[in-house]
Amino acid sequence: MEGPYVLLAVLSLIAIGAVATAVWLALRLRRAQATHAEPATGSRQRHDTLTGLPTRVAIVASAEQAIAEAQSAGVPFSVTVLNVNRLKSINDALGHEVGDALLRLLSQRLRAILARGDVLGRLAGDEFVILGRVGTGTIPAEVTVETIFAALREPFSIEGHDIEVTVCAGIAMFPEHGATFDVLLRRAETAMRAGRSVARGSFRFYSEEMSKSEEERLALEADLRHAIRDGQLELHYQPKVDIASGRVRSAEALLRWQHPQRGFVPPNLFIPIAEETGLILSIGEWVLRQACLQMRTWLDSGMPPLRVSVNLSAKQFRHGDLTAVVCSALEDAQLQPGYLELELTESSIMHDAEASAAVLQLLSTMGVHISIDDFGTGYSSLSYLWRLPLDKLKIDRSFVRELLSNPDDVAIVKAIISLAHSLRLGVVAEGVETLEQLEHLRELGCDQYQGFYCSPAVPPDAFVALIKRLRAERPALTEADMLRTQSRLYAYTPESAA
Numbered sequence: 001m002e003g004p005y006v007l008l009a010v011l012s013l014i015a016i017g018a019v020a021t022a023v024w025l026a027l028r029l030r031r032a033q034a035t036h037a038e039p040a041t042g043s044r045q046r047h048d049t050l051t052g053l054p055t056r057v058a059i060v061a062s063a064e065q066a067i068a069e070a071q072s073a074g075v076p077f078s079v080t081v082l083n084v085n086r087l088k089s090i091n092d093a094l095g096h097e098v099g100d101a102l103l104r105l106l107s108q109r110l111r112a113i114l115a116r117g118d119v120l121g122r123l124a125g126d127e128f129v130i131l132g133r134v135g136t137g138t139i140p141a142e143v144t145v146e147t148i149f150a151a152l153r154e155p156f157s158i159e160g161h162d163i164e165v166t167v168c169a170g171i172a173m174f175p176e177h178g179a180t181f182d183v184l185l186r187r188a189e190t191a192m193r194a195g196r197s198v199a200r201g202s203f204r205f206y207s208e209e210m211s212k213s214e215e216e217r218l219a220l221e222a223d224l225r226h227a228i229r230d231g232q233l234e235l236h237y238q239p240k241v242d243i244a245s246g247r248v249r250s251a252e253a254l255l256r257w258q259h260p261q262r263g264f265v266p267p268n269l270f271i272p273i274a275e276e277t278g279l280i281l282s283i284g285e286w287v288l289r290q291a292c293l294q295m296r297t298w299l300d301s302g303m304p305p306l307r308v309s310v311n312l313s314a315k316q317f318r319h320g321d322l323t324a325v326v327c328s329a330l331e332d333a334q335l336q337p338g339y340l341e342l343e344l345t346e347s348s349i350m351h352d353a354e355a356s357a358a359v360l361q362l363l364s365t366m367g368v369h370i371s372i373d374d375f376g377t378g379y380s381s382l383s384y385l386w387r388l389p390l391d392k393l394k395i396d397r398s399f400v401r402e403l404l405s406n407p408d409d410v411a412i413v414k415a416i417i418s419l420a421h422s423l424r425l426g427v428v429a430e431g432v433e434t435l436e437q438l439e440h441l442r443e444l445g446c447d448q449y450q451g452f453y454c455s456p457a458v459p460p461d462a463f464v465a466l467i468k469r470l471r472a473e474r475p476a477l478t479e480a481d482m483l484r485t486q487s488r489l490y491a492y493t494p495e496s497a498a
């Protein structure tokens with residue numbers, strides 16, 4: 001080899017050596033850092049930084065040991081899951097620092113209550129777990145839970161707020177409900193959810209029925225996801241009738257789900273699932289668009305003017321960009337806002353009354369009508385009722401059902417009618433099934449009614465036939481009648497818009 005080439009080769013070897021050494025050093029350094037960091041990461045995982053309680057990782061180890069002890073001693077052992085109710089609302093309303101302080105104080109209070117040997121851990125944001133002590137003389141899990149409920153009757157004082165906290169609990173027992181911690185934990189969570197769906201602040205022991213109904217619910221949820229795509233949802237329409245003139249004022253759009261295997265699934269079964277899963281946002285938008293398009297088809301076919309009313313769920317009202325969706329649905333159907341009425345419940349409006357007022361004012365100034373549905377079953381602030389741009393209160397059908405036999409219901413209906421009229425709102429009675437009920441409502445001064453006495457909700461074609469039959473006897477409403485809002489606050493008339 002010639003001299004220069006030898007020199008080049010030596011230099012290359014030195015360069016490669018230097019790079020290799022640098023890479024080797026870097027790798028060693030990284031490994032050293034990683035080894036150094038390990039205990040910190042490990043301890044973070046084993047202990048919750050906020051409360052100092054064992055985390056899921058640490059709890060799994062304790063549970064495995066407890067299960068082994070319970071097995072060899074031939075005694076039962078409990079896994080209790082506690083879920084803090086409304087933690088998200090507390091965080092939203094009072095800030096995360098207050099929420100964090102609450103969790104710290106709550107875990108201290110729980111620790112002080114528990115028997116020695118019971119293990120308390122934090123599984124997630126609002127979820128705690130208790131591993132019951134194994135052995136004779138152990139306090140039964142349900143007694144521990146009752147003690148926790150009692151201890152939580154005392155509110156937590158944080159930064160000048162007195163915060164009341166409730167928890168839901170679910171209990172699973174080894175070996176009866178499962179052989180491993182994983183199974184026991186899932187079953188305790190199932191029991192907790194089953195209790196929560198009935199009442200916040202309650203506890204349940206796991207039972208097999210709970211898993212069955214949860215599986216059934218999950219299956220229904222999966223089917224519901226396909227329902228819109230597969231065209232299984234339909235809207236039926238129920239007339240709302242003017243009591244004085246007998247004329248049909250509007251049509252309430254009500255969802256119907258015809259499942260290919262399950263058959264008819266009632267809204268009261270699937271709407272709560274749609275709300276819980278957030279599916280109601282897409283379903284609700286579909287309903288709104290479909291109802292507006294239906295009204296456009298009816299108007300184009302020469303049907304005299306009618307208003308269509310659509311039920312809105314609380315989630316749609318709070319989460320979706322409701323005003324934009326309403327505008328787009330009206331625009332696509334080329335429908336004036338006065339043809340649309342939205343039905344909301346008291347709880348969805350009052351949940352955040354200030355924000356609701358802003359959205360409703362926007363919709364009302366556009367000319368959309370607003371009704372409060374199922375009035376009398378929820379909680380309304382009278383001062384807000386006065387300030388909201390409402391058109392109508394709909395008296396819940398539970399008050400109409402026994403109107404003829406129950407003087408209490410008469411008193412309630414009378415009070416709602418008088419309240420509505422003094423707020424200058426219209427009032428509609430729901431669930432009118434007999435002529436006697438209708439006559440009584442007329443005497444009490446109710447403006448409109450809805451119910452099987454006139455017609456149940458029917459498919460669009462049947463609704464057209466119904467209107468033809470009813471309208472044959474009475475003069476139709478004019479478009480100007482339809483477009484005028486009743487709201488005292490943002491009175492809209494076609495003239496005022498012009």
Ligand code: C2E
Nearest residue numbers: 254255267268271287311312313431432433450451452453
């Ligand atoms: P709602 O809005 O209060 O609707 C009135 C319910 O009363 C309807 O039940 C209707 O069929 C029923 N009804 C009407 N007249 C009578 C009567 O004379 N007697 C009796 N016993 N019942 C009568 P449906 O269709 O089963 O709907 C139940 C609830 O489901 C609705 O109560 C509403 O809260 C909800 N819902 C229905 N469609 C929708 C929708 O598109 N979106 C949302 N968010 N909720 C809906």
Ligand code: MG
Nearest residue numbers: 252311343373
């Ligand atoms: Mg309704």
Ligand code: MG
Nearest residue numbers: 373374394430
């Ligand atoms: Mg109702």
